[in-house]
Amino acid sequence: MASEVDVCNDALTFIGATRITSLTDDLNEAGVMNQLYQRTVDMVLRSYIWKCAKFQAELAQSATDPTYGFDNAFRLPTDPLCLRVLDIKDADVTYKWDRFGEFIHTDLATCKISFIGRIDASAFDPMLRDAIAAKLAADAAYPLVGSTTLSQYMYTMFQQKVEQAKVASIIEGSSSVLLSSATLMGTSRFDTVR
Numbered sequence: 001m002a003s004e005v006d007v008c009n010d011a012l013t014f015i016g017a018t019r020i021t022s023l024t025d026d027l028n029e030a031g032v033m034n035q036l037y038q039r040t041v042d043m044v045l046r047s048y049i050w051k052c053a054k055f056q057a058e059l060a061q062s063a064t065d066p067t068y069g070f071d072n073a074f075r076l077p078t079d080p081l082c083l084r085v086l087d088i089k090d091a092d093v094t095y096k097w098d099r100f101g102e103f104i105h106t107d108l109a110t111c112k113i114s115f116i117g118r119i120d121a122s123a124f125d126p127m128l129r130d131a132i133a134a135k136l137a138a139d140a141a142y143p144l145v146g147s148t149t150l151s152q153y154m155y156t157m158f159q160q161k162v163e164q165a166k167v168a169s170i171i172e173g174s175s176s177v178l179l180s181s182a183t184l185m186g187t188s189r190f191d192t193v194r
Contacts, residue, residue, distance in 0.1 A: 001122040002129055008033040010129065011136035014154060017144045032140050040139060044132045045116050046084045048162050051172060052125040053118075055080060059111040062103060070098070070105035078102075080117030087114045127165040134158035 009019045012029055020027055023034040045053050059074035066073050076082040076099075085104065089112040091097050097106035104111055124132065138154035141147050 002124055004037060004121045007121050007124070007129055007133050008037060008136060010133035011140060012144075014133060014137035014157075015141045015145055015147075015150055017140070029140075029144060032143050033136065036136055036139050040136050041121075041132055042083055042118060044128070044135050044158075044162075045118065048131075048165060049086060049169070050116065050125070050128050050165070051169060052123055052128060053080075053083075053116050054086070054114060055117045056112065056114050057082075059104060059113060061111070066100070066103075066105045070096075071107045072109065072111070073100075073103045073105050074111040076102050076104060076113075077115065077117065080119060082113075082115045083118055084116040085113055086116065088112070127161060127168060131158055131161035131165065134161050 004023060005020060008023065011033070012019050018027060018029050020030040020033065023030055023037065055077070057077045059076065062073040062075055064073060065071065076085070082102075085099055088097050088104065088106065088108070090108060091106065095106060095108045097104055097108070097111075099105075104113065121129070134154055134157040138151050138158055141151035141154055
C-alpha cells in the first residue's frame with residue numbers, strides 16, 4: 001500500500017532529488033511536494049477514467065431549483081469528492097444535463113451518476129501511482145533541480161504512463177471485446193469493439 005510520501009519519493013527519485021520522510025519535513029523537497037501533491041493528484045485523476053477511482057452514487061436533490069434551463073439540481077458527492085462526472089443514468093438527447101459548480105442540473109427526476117472521486121494514495125493502482133509520480137516530477141523538476149529539460153522529459157513520461165493505462169483499461173470490463181490487431185493486421189496494437 002502506497003502513502004502520499006511514497007508517491008512523492010517516487011517523483012523525487014525520478015529527478016534525482018533528496019527523498020523525504022514526511023510532507024512536513026524541514027526540507028525544500030518536502031515543501032515543494034506538500035504544495036504540489038493534492039492538486040497534482042486531482043489533476044491526474046481528472047485526466048483519465050482511472051478504474052480504481054471510479055464510483056457510482058444516487059444524488060440528493062437540492063431544495064433550490066436551477067434559475068433556468070433545467071428543472072432540478074442535485075448536489076455532487078463529497079465523500080469521496082467528485083472530481084469528474086462520467087455519466088448520468090438515463091440522460092440522453094431528451095434528458096440533458098450540465099455541471100454547475102458542485103451541482104448537476106437536469107430535467108431528470110432522479111440522478112444516478114458514475115464519477116471519478118478523490119482517493120487516498122493507498123487505493124492507487126500501480127499505473128496511477130506512476131502517472132502521479134511522473135507528473136509531480138515534471139512540476140517539481142525546475143523548482144528543485146533547476147532543469148526545464150528534465151521537467152519536459154518527465155511530462156512526456158507522464159503522458160506515456162497515461163497512454164499505458166488506457167491500453168490496460170481496454171481489457172478490463174465486460175462491455176468491451178478485445179481484438180488483437182496483431183492477429184488481424186500484423187501489428188501489436190489493440191482495438192476495442194462494442
